[in-house]
Amino acid sequence: MSDVKPRVRIPKSAKKGEVVEIKSLIEHKMETGQRKGKDGNKIPRKIINRFECKFNGGLVFASDWHPAVSANPYLAFHFRAEESGEFEFKWIEDGGAEYTKKAKITVS
Amino acid sequence: MTETQLTLSRRQALKGVSAFALTLVAAGLLAPGAHADAAAVDAAIKKLVKGTPEDGKIKLDLPQIAENGNTVPVAFEVDSPMSKDDYVKTVHLFAEGNPSPEVASFHFTPQSGMARASTRMRMAGTQNVVVVAEMSNGKVYMAKQQVKVTIGGCGG
Numbered sequence: 001m002s003d004v005k006p007r008v009r010i011p012k013s014a015k016k017g018e019v020v021e022i023k024s025l026i027e028h029k030m031e032t033g034q035r036k037g038k039d040g041n042k043i044p045r046k047i048i049n050r051f052e053c054k055f056n057g058g059l060v061f062a063s064d065w066h067p068a069v070s071a072n073p074y075l076a077f078h079f080r081a082e083e084s085g086e087f088e089f090k091w092i093e094d095g096g097a098e099y100t101k102k103a104k105i106t107v108s
Numbered sequence: 109m110t111e112t113q114l115t116l117s118r119r120q121a122l123k124g125v126s127a128f129a130l131t132l133v134a135a136g137l138l139a140p141g142a143h144a145d146a147a148a149v150d151a152a153i154k155k156l157v158k159g160t161p162e163d164g165k166i167k168l169d170l171p172q173i174a175e176n177g178n179t180v181p182v183a184f185e186v187d188s189p190m191s192k193d194d195y196v197k198t199v200h201l202f203a204e205g206n207p208s209p210e211v212a213s214f215h216f217t218p219q220s221g222m223a224r225a226s227t228r229m230r231m232a233g234t235q236n237v238v239v240v241a242e243m244s245n246g247k248v249y250m251a252k253q254q255v256k257v258t259i260g261g262c263g264g
Contacts, residue, residue: 019221032230034207060219068203068211070179070228077214080190080221 004028006101008089013106014081022053023076026091026099032067048073048099050092056085081107144209149202149238152209153250156200157242161250166239168253174231177257182211183226186241186249190216196223198242205235233260 005027014020026048033045045067053061061077084107091099144152153161169183186196195218201211214225223241231237234256241249 032207055219060217062215063225064213064215066208066210066212068206068208068230070230073227075225075227076183077225078220078222080219082219 004091004093004099006089006091006099008087008101008103010079010087010103010105012104013108016082016107017080018107019078019080020105021076021078022087023074024051024089025072025074027072028091028093030067030069030071030073034067046094048091048093051075052090052092053077053079054088054090055079056083081105083107143205143207143232144203146204146236149204149209149236152202153200153238153240156213157240157248159246159248161240161248163250165249166241166251168237168239168251169226170237170253170255172254173256173258175258177231177233177260179228180231180255180257181226182229182237184224184239184251186223188223188243190218190221190223192218193244195220195244196241197244199223199225200240200242201229202238202240203229203231203235204238206230206232231255231257231260233257 007025009023011020028048030048031043031046033042035043037043047065047067049065051063051065052059060079063075065073084105087103087105089101165187167185171181174180182201184199186199188194188196190196196216199214202209203211211229212227216223234254236252236254238250238252
């Protein structure tokens, strides 16, 4: 699926103890399963149903989504920076496909 | 004479408009109307959350009027120190007037720093948005706000 593009914006650096905002967006139709196609049949549901944010391997934030989340799901949340490291962001689609993105932060 | 013709055509135009409006209403009535309501939200809350929700602690940031129900900005913040022994575990977001009440759940950890998140949701029409927060000590808080929606976001 080339039309699914995950994007994340985080600050490159932070002071120890600082709470930073992480903004994420993934280009995805979020097909609800409620819409009908031209042939009158319902278009099967296909949404991103879970988002996870890991930092240095440990889960620090997650979110479960239902069809009521808008297309191209946007999510902003926070993280308290205590040490430098790497984030791994993961979006999981109905059917099990996964989209991931990594980003580093330097904490001083 | 010209005057009469003008009046007539305006009347016809108005007729056309009202006929169109009637068609819209009929279409609305015929559309599958299986929507959640306050009771369905209560049932969904009971299924996900233990304990009775209390008021307070939650600040909602929702528009009073949303023009486009396809993408309504939603944000909340729960008052909590977010320390190891006192933090917000999970926040659930519900919609009373959508085909199903659940919208999203957000799982926080002490490392989140603050229990705030923002996203965008679909809304089928004017309805209440309900936010329920589960704290690490087992307490549950709830907040509710109505959002007026001009164009619904669950088009079929």
